Amino acid sequence: MADDRKIDEFSGVETTGHNWDGIEELDNPMPKWWINIFYATVIWGFIYMMFYPAYPLISSYTKGFLETSERTELAIELEAVKSSRAIFVAKLDAATLEEVRNDTDLFNFALAGGRSAFSVNCSQCHGSGAQGSFGYPNLNDDEWLWGGEIEQISYSITHGARNTDDDDALLSDMPAFLRDEILSADEIKDVANHVLKISSQEHDQAAAARGTVLFEENCAACHGEDGSGLSDMGAPALNNGIWLYSGNLDTIVETVSNSRAGVMPAWGGKLDSATIKQLAIYVHSLGGGQ
């Protein structure tokens, strides 16, 4: 692409000097109106800069005569959305959870709102799909520490667990059997083998047999004789494949030795009652609600 401007023989127009495989580009003049439109856009640019936010200053920026701000516009739009939802929110507030379940429109509104509120407030611990993780319960399954009925879920969200903000917070206090010197390390291993046994996992038969008695003496009061748990006490079932803190021998030993005390915030003071209702309905609908 040599810079070789010359007059094109055929048209008499100067070329740009650009040559692609023998094809040359003519430097034809632009029409005057085209240039004028270009100038007009420049002038328009200056007008725009005067009326709209344009230039950064040291600690601020030029605001423009119209003083528009996308923050204000967003706030107005959000306000509009809020007011358009007001009828539903009021209805939701007044309705009992059972009434909501029976009203299709209200139920769908609650589900959509619940999903959105879940993403904002709950997904950090429970995961975006409410699938949970180590120490944070999976909300899709049908095992519930504190009960899976919609009112129970609502209570759990409102008051949380083991937090210091809410006097009505859910509280279960499993002893740290080793640290509090209730059981010895060997005894704990036996109990753990018993738990492996009732959850249908591989285990040491002799240890499990020894652990059975220890389990009845120390654990059955909360977890039940067969290990099926007791949601009134916040005691999880131990006889199935669902584990909050993993179900292998080492983790069970660790759990029994030092106890666990997962905390959930009380959302009652942070979210309004309609949002908590929506959350409860959403979580209940995930598949494990009772």
Added chain:
Amino acid sequence: MTDRGAPPAPEATAVEHFDVEAVNKRESRSLYVATKKIHPKRVKGTFRTLKWWIMGLTLGVYYISPWLRWERAGSAPDQAILIDFVNQRFYFFFIELWPQEVYYIAGLLIMSGIGLFLITSMIGRAWCGYFCPQTVWTDLFLVVERAIEGDRSARIRLDNAPNSVQKAFKRIIKHTIWLIIALLTGGAWVFYFADAPTLFIELFTLQASSVAYGTVAVLTFLTYALGGLMREQVCIYMCPWPRIQAVMMDEESATVTYREARGEPRAPYKKGDSWDNRGHCVDCKACIAACPTGIDIRDGQQLECITCALCIDACDTVMKKIGQLPGLIDYDSLANIDRKAKGQPSEMKIIRPRTVFYFTAWVLAGLIMLVTILWRPDLDINVLRDRNPLFTLQSNGSISNGFTVKILNKVHSIRTFAISVSGIDGMTINVIGASGTGPSYKPLVSVNADQLGTFRMVLNAPKGALSADTTDIQFLIKDISSESSTDYDSVFRGPKK
């Protein structure tokens, strides 16, 4: 087109000569060019008549189409052609399209594209010369201009005349009529997007939406500016088609051509002059005067030429006057001109590999469209499986998978569907918000007329029912009243085996 019979007897004593130059003449090119105003002269003839008919047809289609009614069942609109953005539907007589079927629009565009290629390879830029809205509206605006300011010479006189009340009056009348036409054009556009009679009343009672008024305003301005003020500048500088058309044409494509062999050497002619040793072109420049883009067709093929064929009419009129055969400027192909120059028989090759290819592709695209339109299902299902979590272990050892099922009911009445899923023994379905469960339970869901229904459901496979981490399953929905059904293949995920 090449044989037009015997020449008529000369009827005029002298041929009128026009003082006009081609705007793209070599001498008139400079760095930044001021637009030279073009004053196309009125012509009469075959092609002008054809263009009047096409103008009437295209304007008629544009202005009348939105007012056609078409009875539809239920709450669907009764407007024959309607692009309903609010409800996301497109109606065209018996056809009704959902946003999911936007590929029909793509098919239509493909057909238009290939059709344009086909026409261009056969008879050049017929689109530009006869059908393009820019050409049609410019023509319409010229009719107004001629009616008020007179034909070419009168308009040039008026342009050069000093400012006067009369001049201002003519200008004001002209621009007012232009603006009214522009307003009607911009106004007609919005009727395609809403119920035309309703919107018509709303527009006049100031109740229409600001979008409607904005669209009318923008299109009014564009029609006025492009058709009245910009005219040929749009074709020459703004439109990409003049650049693209070159690759569709070849030497066999018919196009508006000056028959140089017959016309040259050109020279002025007075009655009684001998025709020996000279061409038939009398250099009257009637062709340039008639040209809406202001070029000289005798310079050969040019980007500016929209092949409106008005120069043919202009030249034929002159030829008749001087007692020569018409067709000094005519539709012809470059190859045919060569053939005639070599004494070979004249022949227009319309059927060539290129045109056959374009035609086949066009017909094929049309057939595919037709078949898919005729066999368009009135029921559709989409299944999205939850990816987070992939599966959930329940306390009794069973495995759950979550799904979102979307059912498209394309009929104008409410329908109830039975949902069933097959592929795993003992699998249960739980539609969230609906009651009932169990292995033989088939949940019923209703989808409103012409709507999309979204349902979340949890499938549960009993303990031990899964033999692999992925199991194929099939959703089946059945209209309980008409037995029409559709299915969707999905998978059920479980823990690694």
